[in-house]
Amino acid sequence: MVLETYGRSTGFCIDPIEKKPLNHFLPGTPVLSFGTAGCNLGCKFCQNWDISKSREVSRISEIAAASDIAHAALQWGCRSVAFTYNDPVIWAEYALDTAKACHEIGLRTVAVTAGYLTETSRQDFFSGMDAANIDLKAFTEDFYYKLTGAHLSAVLDTIRYAVHETDCWVELTNLIIPEANDDPDELKRMMGWILDEVGCDVPVHFTAFHPDFRMRDVPATSHETLAMAYDMARQAGLNFVYVGNVHDVPRQSTYCPSCQKRIIERDWHQLGIYDLQQDRCRNCGYRLPGLFDAAPGDWGRRRQPISIRPTQSPTHESMALQVTSPTRTGPNMNREIDNPIPSLQRNQLESIHRSACHLVEAAVHNQSLDVSQELGTLADLLVAGIFVTLKRGNTLRGCCGMLGRPTRLAGALADSATRTALHDPRMAPVTATELPHLTLSISILGSPRPIGMSGDDQMRMIEIGKHGLRIRNNNNAGLLLPIVAKERVWNARQFLDAVCTKAGLPPGSWRSEETTVELFDGIDHSAPFHVTSDVTSDRIERESPVVDATTLQQLNLWVQSNLDAMLSGATPMYYATDVDDMTVAGVALQISMDSNHPTGWMHLNVKEGIPMQSSLFQLTQAAASTLKQTNGEGQGRIALAILSRLIHHGMDTDFEVQEVQPNNRAMIAMDGKRWSITFNPSLSVNDLITTTLAAEHFRAGGTMIYSALCDSTATQLAISAGPSALTHAPVRPPAVAGSFYPAKDTDREHLVDQILGELKNSEKTPITSRPVNAAMVPHAGLQYSGRISADVWRRIELPQDILIISPKHTPHGIDWAVSPHEQWNLSESSTMQGNPELARQIAESVPGMEMDAVAHQREHGIEVQLPFLHRLAPASRITAIAMSGGTVAELRTAAQSLAKLMTGLATPPLVVISSDMNHFADDSENRRRDRLALDELAALNPLGLLETCEKENISMCGKIPAAFVLLMLQAMKIECHYEEIAYATSADVSGDRSRVVGYASLLF
């Protein structure tokens, strides 16, 4: 008897070992991690519920033999393989076979388990494991029974067994859930049991819960609770205690139990100081329990999803295992040999292109295809790299490939085409109906070689259109194909910067001596997708409903009765037993109360789909919660929709929707914060999309357009959601006191006086304050940019009202948010007045602006100005706008409206832009970029500023507020003069010139 899940996985990823979490087992090393589907527990807080609750084997899409997994781990430089994501005790046969294959080639194995297994199975299971992280989810039977469906005693037996009767290294994890298992008495009893039963050297991880699955109404664990558990455990006598899912270096580091020195420093999964010699404290020689190499690994905190291809034939065994990524380079790097780009005729490129189309088409139909025969002699051509790119119009639909050791073209093309079609981690899998609308490009690449120059001379070596680039620096690596630079019309500098950005490095780091820049040649061929004749008939056939009318009605009844149960306090039915569960792209629920606009909820996963029943259950919970708050009785009309066969049509500014049939497809728009869905068979496709986009204030140029086959109980459906504004919040408490400026009044005032005093002492001629039209100040911490800001503030005759316009650095709240606050607090005793009346006037008269306190809750761009204003003009009133995004047309319209409002005010406020300049280039490059942006500001050219920042990759965070204010001044027809008061970079304070931020203060 073989389990259906044997040899199949939900995906493979290389993680830091600290993520398991294991802190005493080969620190810093990468671990190849994978899981299957299902679980033997039913935790209501499961954070992997889409995997653990899946009833479908199809959810586990990757097939890999045990030996292929072990060899992939070895090739990627992993020291171990982890059985995780769902509990490996339910797929122990597959885990143990993989463990055997790992041990044969010297790899270790790790189990991440809830430890709920019987006495006899324990022995088998742990015989294959070198390390285990075992969940001790709580210390009451009540918790285990009610929230997991399991029993505590079996878990305690497993922990005892693993620690005392096996050689397996064991660490424990306790996920602390507010109000469920965070009672200090319970924690104390748990710690006592650990000490008594398994000893003080078993590491314990207290990790933070995030609302998930069926416990979305429970708040996340506070940092204070984690700290409390940590302190209790240390005081109780446990030697190795850690907190997880937060940043907390002191409580994530390891301390020597003998000399108390910090011997392994950690920030989340990233190692810092490492003071061990093998496994001994360098300070006192104490031997640390666990498994330690001579030196720690350097994998860092990154996660690297990978695909594993099965070994295909003995003759190609050494090259058939393709574990590749378009952006990261693996351990195959050291096997690269010089392989020039092959010389190919046009007809040969066309033949490869045609085969790539066949492979993509086969992939979207879940078929396998060998194109060796149709490629003929090209099949055995060795290529160093190949990428397949799919686009719809200008919208990327997938781009995957490999670059490394020379590989047979047929195999590399098959791997690249399949991954592009189905597994590009950035986007939804391609569907058959999209194929006729796509363009496919193939890029055939030569071996990478060092660029052979340093500094700016590197730019001379790059020929745009001919060369691709690969850049590496420590754990960061990025690659862009020659075709990308050609299409974007970049120059060499822009190309180098773009690859740095892709690698997660600051632009300009290609100049650093620590950065490796490599060139590779490439040829490409692009043409419309070649579709074979049976796709059209397949498309028509496949657009039949996924869920039939009877099933829809059963689901509707289930949702309605659950809603009634939730509203009345009765127990809902977790599953609709008469309906088969399945994975779908999304589900939507609409409730129409008699007099109101319909309210609705949607879950959509454009990449992997979601389990239908549990997702509908969650929507029902959300609906019940909303109805409870609004005193709804639940007697509104319910409509639900099951969404499948998602098609990505492009962005709001560039999309194609030819194949959409409004009679069975819904149109969906999403921009990260807002979504809307419209299903209306009576509309034309154009009206459908117009209605969908009009439902919310979507971000222009940043909104994805999808359609989905919509099986609905209603003839029409139109729901949407977006951030809702918090318009009433009298007091704005300090958010960055203690970090951007001293929290204590006396310390803050002392620092402000010190800065102002130093500026005064450096004056050659005395400065007197004067009225100005507008100003710009930086907004870093006072120790970095305070002097630059203060130099502007002290020159201005400050009026009663000050309007500060800052970029919105957080994702929260409305995009253009006006502060509704009556009062701004620096501390309990230091406050400043707001002007809610001016805020109201701005929100009412400026299109796109809304009163919203949420956007201001964590925003530092305004708050960091207050210490100076509190000192220089304590009676002034603060109004603030936090801005994120916006098109030129929207900025212009808003600026004209604000100009009109300002002109009509008897005493208009001083308008102040809060902005830093470029971020994180080296000092000289940062200064060069800043000067380009400052030249545009000096020319009072708002559009030039935006264009220059875009073209030169200048990360001036306040470019939108700055352009907005310049447009407003133009609309007010005020004659302005630019005056640059001060400029500096963070290096002027820190001395570190390798990575700086620019600061400028200006008067207009």
Ligand code: SF4
């Ligand atoms: S044991 Fe883990 S994977 Fe299984 S249901 Fe509980 S939390 Fe989810």
